[in-house]
Amino acid sequence: MSQTGDQFKKIIAHCKEYGYIFQSSEVYDGLAAVYDYGPYGAELKNNIKAYWWKAMVHANENIVGIDSAIFMHPKIWKASGHVDAFNDPLIDNKDSKKRYRADTLIEEYVEKKLTAKIEKEVAKAAKRFGDSFDREQFVSTNPRVVANVEKRKKVMDRFTAAMANNDMAELKQIIIDAEISDPISGTKNWTDVRQFNLMFSTQMSNIAGSEDDSKLYLRPETAQGIFVNFLNVQKTTRQKLPFGIAQIGKAFRNEIVARQFIFRMKEFEQMEMQFFVAPGTEMKWYEHWKAERLKWHHQVTPNEKLRYHDHDNLAHYANAAVDIEFEFPFGFKELEGIHSRTDFDLRSHQELSGRKLQYFDNEKNESYVPYVVETSIGVDRMFLSVISNAFKEEEVPDAKGGTSTRTVLNIHPALAPVKVAVLPLLKKDGLPEASRAIMDELKYDLNCFYEDKDTIGKRYRRQDAVGTPFCITIDHQTLEDDTVTLRDRDSMKQERINKNALLDKVKAATSMINLIKA
C-alpha cells in the first residue's frame, strides 16, 4: 500500500472510530457508495453548510436562498439535457472484471504519462539553467518535450471530439492506441465503451403532461429547482439583475465507479448558486465568482492544497468552466465547479414548458432570458477535504519526558463539531457539579461536551482526535478562585482564566464571522 493510500485508509478508519461517518446499512453488509454521518459528522456537515449559506446568502444582499423539492416534473430533466446526455462512458476490463469511466482512463493517462513526463523534463532543465531558464523556449525547442506535447495534443483533440460527438468506438480506439492497461489486471483486454445514464428513476401516479406515464427521476443536481423557480423568486423578492439564487440539498447519481469513500457517492448533497446576469456580462461574473469561491476555500484550507483546473471538455450547457481542485489523499481532484451556463437552461425550460422565463430590464426597457454563472460544490467532498486536511499524527512530548504519537484533527475552529469540552479533573470533591454549572453557562451558545471518565490526559487525547479546539479543566483551585484552565488543541498550551471570561473568549475564537468578514 502506498503512503497516500495508507493515509486515506487511516482517515476512513478514523471517521468510523470517532463517530464521523459510517457505512450505510452496515449490519446488512453495507450499501455500496452510500454513507451515513454520525454525531460528529452531522455537526461538521451542518457547520460546512452554515459557512456556505452565511457567506453566499447572508453576506450578499443580491443572493437569496430556496429549498426546492427533490421530486420534479420529468420534463425538467428532458429540457435540462439530463435524459439524453447525462451519461458516463463505461468500459470493463475482461480480466479483472472491473469497470472504469473511459473518459477518466484517458484523462489520467494524459496527466500521469504525458503531462508528468513534460513537467519532469521542464523541472530538470529549470534546475540546470537556473535564473536564465526560459520555459516557453525550452518547451518549444527540446525535442523530447516537443514530441510529448505534440502527442498530448493529438490525444486531447481526439478525446474532445469523441466526447462531443458521443463517439464511443473512438473512445475505445484512443484507449487501445494509447496502450492504456487496467491498473488491477495489468492487461489491455477491454470491452466496448457503453453510455450509461446516471439518473435514478422511480414511479409517481398521475403526472400531468408526462410522456412516459409515471416515470419520475430523483434529481441529479439541485440547480434545476432554481431555474424553474427563477421568476417566482425574482418577482417575490423584487431582485434586479444581477442576482443569485442559492440552495443546499440532496442529489442522486447512479455512479457505477464509486471507490473513493465519500468523494463519489450515489446519494450526496450539493450547495449550488445560480447567478443571473445580463447577456454579455457573464464572463465578468464568471471571473468574479471564480475568485470569490477560491477565497471562501482559502479561509479554511491552505493555498498549496487548492488549484484551478480549466475544463478541456465543456458540458453541453457551458461556455466556460473551471474546477477548484483540492489535493485529496489520492491526488488533486474536483471539489467545486464554476460554470458559465449561458441561457441554456432557462431557454430550454421556456421552450418545453411554453412559459416565458424572461426578465424585464427597466433600464434597457426590454425583456430577455438572463445568462447564468453557477457555483456548485458537494457538501460531502468539502467534508472530505476538511477531514483529510485536518488529520495529523504528531510526535508530542509525553508526561514521562519522552514522546508519543497523538492523533489530532485540527479542523478550523469555526467548523469543528464540538467547540469546547468541559472536563472536571476528578469525579469527586464537587468538581463535577462546578463543571456542570459552567456547561450550563456555555451550552446555549457553543456546542459543548462533558466528560468525567478516565485520566485528564486520555480525555485531552480523545478531544484532539475528535477535533475539539478547546478543553476547559475544572480543578480544586476553581472552587477557590473561579479560575479554570483553557487548553488549546493545536498548541496544547494551557492558560488559567476566570470562568466568566470563557464564553466570550471561546465564542470569539470559534465564530464563523471571522471567516466571512475577512
Ligand code: ATP
Ligand atoms: P465528477 O467529474 O467528479 O463526476 P461532476 O463534474 O459531474 O463531478 P458536477 O456535476 O459539476 O460534478 O457537480 C458539482 C459538484 O457536486 C462537484 O464539484 C462535487 O463536489 C459534487 N459531486 C458531484 N458528483 C458527486 C458524487 N457522486 N458524490 C459526491 N459529490 C459529488
